[in-house]
Amino acid sequence: MLRKGHIFKWYMGVFLVFLYAPAILLPVFAFNDSSIVSFPLKGFTTKWFAVLQTTEALHVAVRNSLMIAVTTALFSTLFGVLAARASTRFAFPARRSIMGFIMLPMVLPEIIIGVSLLVVIIQMGFELSLWSIILGHILICTPFCIAILSSAFMNLDQSLEEASFDLGQTRWNTFWLVIMPLVMPGIVASLLIAFTISLDEFIIAFFLAGTEPTLPVYIWGQLRFPQKLPSLMALGTILLVLSVSLLLVADYFRRRGIRKTGIESKGGFL
Amino acid sequence: MTQPIIQLSGLDKFYGNFQALSQVDLDIKTGEFFSLLGPSGCGKTTLLRSIAGFETPSAGTLHIDGQSMDGVPANKRPTNMVFQSYAIFPHMSVAENVAYGLKARKLPKAEIKTRVAEAIAMVGLQGFDARASHGLSGGQRQRVALARALVLKPRVLLLDEPLSALDKKLREQMQSELRQLQRAVGITFVLVTHDQEEALTMSDRIAVMFDGKIAQVATPEELYGKPRSRRVANFIGMMNFLDAKILTTSGERVEVDVQCFGKLTLPLAQATGGLEGCDAVGVRPEMLTILTESQAADREIEAVISEVFYYGDMTYYDVKLPFKEDTVTITMRNTAGRSILAVGEKARVGWSASSLLLLK
Ligand SMILES: Nc1ncnc2c1ncn2[C@@H]1O[C@H](COP(=O)(O)OP(=O)(O)OP(=O)(O)O)[C@@H](O)[C@H]1O
Numbered sequence: 001m002l003r004k005g006h007i008f009k010w011y012m013g014v015f016l017v018f019l020y021a022p023a024i025l026l027p028v029f030a031f032n033d034s035s036i037v038s039f040p041l042k043g044f045t046t047k048w049f050a051v052l053q054t055t056e057a058l059h060v061a062v063r064n065s066l067m068i069a070v071t072t073a074l075f076s077t078l079f080g081v082l083a084a085r086a087s088t089r090f091a092f093p094a095r096r097s098i099m100g101f102i103m104l105p106m107v108l109p110e111i112i113i114g115v116s117l118l119v120v121i122i123q124m125g126f127e128l129s130l131w132s133i134i135l136g137h138i139l140i141c142t143p144f145c146i147a148i149l150s151s152a153f154m155n156l157d158q159s160l161e162e163a164s165f166d167l168g169q170t171r172w173n174t175f176w177l178v179i180m181p182l183v184m185p186g187i188v189a190s191l192l193i194a195f196t197i198s199l200d201e202f203i204i205a206f207f208l209a210g211t212e213p214t215l216p217v218y219i220w221g222q223l224r225f226p227q228k229l230p231s232l233m234a235l236g237t238i239l240l241v242l243s244v245s246l247l248l249v250a251d252y253f254r255r256r257g258i259r260k261t262g263i264e265s266k267g268g269f270l
Numbered sequence: 271m272t273q274p275i276i277q278l279s280g281l282d283k284f285y286g287n288f289q290a291l292s293q294v295d296l297d298i299k300t301g302e303f304f305s306l307l308g309p310s311g312c313g314k315t316t317l318l319r320s321i322a323g324f325e326t327p328s329a330g331t332l333h334i335d336g337q338s339m340d341g342v343p344a345n346k347r348p349t350n351m352v353f354q355s356y357a358i359f360p361h362m363s364v365a366e367n368v369a370y371g372l373k374a375r376k377l378p379k380a381e382i383k384t385r386v387a388e389a390i391a392m393v394g395l396q397g398f399d400a401r402a403s404h405g406l407s408g409g410q411r412q413r414v415a416l417a418r419a420l421v422l423k424p425r426v427l428l429l430d431e432p433l434s435a436l437d438k439k440l441r442e443q444m445q446s447e448l449r450q451l452q453r454a455v456g457i458t459f460v461l462v463t464h465d466q467e468e469a470l471t472m473s474d475r476i477a478v479m480f481d482g483k484i485a486q487v488a489t490p491e492e493l494y495g496k497p498r499s500r501r502v503a504n505f506i507g508m509m510n511f512l513d514a515k516i517l518t519t520s521g522e523r524v525e526v527d528v529q530c531f532g533k534l535t536l537p538l539a540q541a542t543g544g545l546e547g548c549d550a551v552g553v554r555p556e557m558l559t560i561l562t563e564s565q566a567a568d569r570e571i572e573a574v575i576s577e578v579f580y581y582g583d584m585t586y587y588d589v590k591l592p593f594k595e596d597t598v599t600i601t602m603r604n605t606a607g608r609s610i611l612a613v614g615e616k617a618r619v620g621w622s623a624s625s626l627l628l629l630k
């Protein structure tokens with residue numbers, strides 16, 4: 001007879017397999033010496049990675065994606081800092097509902113954002129470009145940045161600011177000498193999260209891409225050609241490693257920030 | 271007399287409809303150790319923060335060193351503050367914390383270095399210069415906060431309950447260190463506390479506050495010996511109250527009818543807060559004596575012991591006087607040959623008219 005604990009263990013095991021098995025298949029087939037993605041495995045090769053090096057269209061897509069992700073990360077973090085600072089330090093009318101509206105895109109289906117931005121941009125007579133994707137990505141990334149930065153700003157003891165001011169420093173310098181260093185881990189985490197979200201976002205990028213595809217859009221386009229599949233597996237492997245490393249780095253900074261200010265950790269990604 | 275370093279007059283502070291300070295008039299003398307004492311929520315912090323420049327008074331004037339502080343922001347005032355949380359910058363070392371204000375003043379590097387070293391030595395933190403400030407103990411953090419403020423040689427140092435986060439032992443040690451430090455630097459200290467013992471032992475003068483108003487400003491002895499109202503008397507130490515009725519006044523003397531003690535003539539000076547509205551006399555527990563068989567007093571009254579609290583060096587008795595509902599507390603030193611009385615025993619209580627205060 002199975003006891004309760006066993007059922008739970010089985011459930012967890014199955015859940016984890018479904019969650020991670022597909023991702024683990026990526027590197028397996030990326031190094032498989034066969035142009036058909038199926039078992040049994042044939043042999044070890046790195047040629048699929050070499051193919052990536054010579055694919056010009058891929059390089060353009062990567063450049064587009066990086067440009068979009070970096071710009072998005074910078075802008076959404078900037079907006080996040082402003083919003084987090086405002087919401088934690090200043091009381092203004094209807095603060096809660098305003099913050100609620102700002103956070104809404106977090107749960108809004110991306111397809112709605114994609115379609116509505118597309119309609120607006122076309123109607124206003126603008127050409128679709130990388131900037132239209134950046135606009136969409138800033139919209140979906142900013143709420144995440146605000147969430148991360150709010151907790152960084154909230155953990156900041158207000159008397160630190162007052163002490164700096166009291167010791168004769170100006171408000172402007174106080175911001176750079178006291179507030180920024182203490183929320184810096186939050187800012188780094190916010191930059192990394194926004195970068196990661198933007199990098200693998202598909203729907204908005206697909207709707208607003210125009211003639212310049214991002215990496216996910218490029219990959220989607222290539223899936224029509226079965227012979228390209230193994231090199232996509234190689235590409236996927238690289239992306240997988242990069243995403244996981246970014247997430248680890250982001251969490252490292254968040255934790256270091258918490259340790260530095262001597263505050264107890266209140267959960268996190270990992 | 272030199273002019274007061276801090277002059278407050280008619281200070282009001284409203285938070286919305288709530289009045290946190292009401293008509294505060296206060297002069298703080300140059301170089302004194304001044305305490306703001308009062309129960310929680312009476313407005314001590316609000317008053318201190320108004321002096322520091324973190325709160326803008328709704329009405330009234332504030333002068334520091336003869337200069338109006340109207341429109342002068344906190345970073346331009348000749349005051350520095352030690353915060354209750356100490357507010358040590360966690361990303362800076364001890365020395366960087368102490369140097370912070372000097373750097374803001376853009377002093378030459380060499381001067382900053384010597385002054386920081388002096389200040390760190392002054393608070394007894396030699397060798398801690400390079401230590402990261404997170405991970406310091408409570409007492410050490412407080413010393414850093416003190417050094418960081420004193421290194422700027424402010425005209426006034428403001429301290430908001432700086433000792434309340436420390437344990438009892440360390441608190442007592444820091445009380446005497448703080449007092450010594452103040453004497454050594456000669457800077458005016460304004461200390462906020464809700465601990466009456468702390469205020470009495472440390473201060474040159476104390477302002478007692480209730481509900482946003484200043485009830486009395488006096489030296490510790492005056493405050494304890496001549497409180498101006500029942501409320502102050504009750505807040506500073508213990509005091510017994512007996513109902514009293516003023517009968518007549520003639521010249522410098524006033525005739526009163528006191529519960530249990532009967533008709534008395536007291537000097538007008540014993541109505542410390544003025545005669546008007548007086549309806550009680552107060553007497554400190556140590557001003558009453560339980561007489562031994564051989565002792566006698568000018569005035570005595572029969573009483574029954576209803577509670578005994580033995581403290582080793584002292585014994586606190588709660589006694590019942592005839593025709594008075596509440597018990598009266600008497601403290602007696604346990605000197606040689608004095609036996610501890612038991613509950614229910616009869617006792618003769620000696621008192622003297624000169625130790626009675628007429629209060630409202
Ligand atoms: N920013 C504020 N907004 C509204 N009310 C406030 C504000 N600051 C203080 N108060 C109120 O003003 C009153 C006095 O506060 P204050 O902090 O000066 O008291 P305190 O004497 O320092 O008390 P404690 O010993 O508890 O620190 C309190 O009732 C408090 O609730």
Ligand SMILES: [Mg+2]
Nearest residue numbers: 314315316430
């Ligand atoms: Mg307070």
